[in-house]
Amino acid sequence: MLPLEIPEVVIDRLPIYARALALLEKQGREVVNSQELGERLSVTPAQIRKDLSYFGRFGKQGRGYNVSRLLQELHQILGLTREWPMVLVGVGQLGRAIAAYDGFVPQGFRIVEAFDADPKIIGAKLNGLEVKPVDALPEVLRRHRAALAIVAVPAAVAQEVIDMLVESGVRAILNYAPIAPHVPPHVRIKDIDPVLALQSMTFYIKSAADAAK
């Protein structure tokens, strides 16, 4: 089956299922049904069953899913059975907070190179890495072959940095700059955008206030 046939929203939900299953596994649970999984994640059981059905048959009707087996399958599907080296571009306040984030390494994501354009930052140490000049990025990536990059540069230079990463062979970008970036179809990009998240929540507060009028 071609991955392109699977809606992106389905792929986006798989890591959420995997996280819930990892928690259940840690709690010693062997089996879970879509009902309980759905309640934990505010997703309907039907949605979970439909999402998983894209990837084959998991679990038996009325018997639920084997927690460890489904978790392992999801890791396999998502490519999470290996470590993913990442490069970080932008070592300002945000970049340093990202580098300090302790959620990446346990999940197999490791920042292996860091870049900045500021001469005051270049050469500094970040988690044991020496920050390199952003101009050196193409050459460093030729040696490293990191497929993932994190962009934490100012908005004004973000597209330029993204273009450079794409030309250097990066395949997926986590973008923190508040822009609507362009990438070619073979490159994935996800924007971490707190404002967009806030702007969709205000809708609900406003609507509740309107309804109460």
Add this chain to the structure above:
Amino acid sequence: MLPLEIPEVVIDRLPIYARALALLEKQGREVVNSQELGERLSVTPAQIRKDLSYFGRFGKQGRGYNVSRLLQELHQILGLTREWPMVLVGVGQLGRAIAAYDGFVPQGFRIVEAFDADPKIIGAKLNGLEVKPVDALPEVLRRHRAALAIVAVPAAVAQEVIDMLVESGVRAILNYAPIAPHVPPHVRIKDIDPVLALQSMTFYIKSAADAAK
């Protein structure tokens, strides 16, 4: 029409449309059709038309949308014609990076109070705000009535902080802690989770590599 009838994915796309329209307006554009808007955002024109149709009739068949008018309507729908005060809980490295983020204020989101549990941080200044003890949160929120909160505390205490915010009347939470938080149905929550974003992108890299085998 009840807001609950509108799928959340539709609401989530409206701020993205608004951002693209604001850019077009800045460029002096008066009219845009769903085709061009779709190309800019990698959304199908049919999707855009369907999403907007939940909120009434915008634009004329074959003539496109009036950029300024549609932008204004979207701001109205999303509740973005006013300023939204926010409280920030957690003033560690991540919290400071969030407070330094210059994308909030231009969009009408302003951090008006900051809290931490660390005696070394309490009393410090953050963008002109004095960081208050997290214990003072319920009392401060009784006076402030901020409907929005940002949570940037360690995972271990995040649910506790979220419960405190909910009890203090907060209606929407932007959560940076790597947990799967629980909130009652009347409270909105969005998780900023870089790992989940990465984990869904690795799927595509892996699939492309598998296909090339």
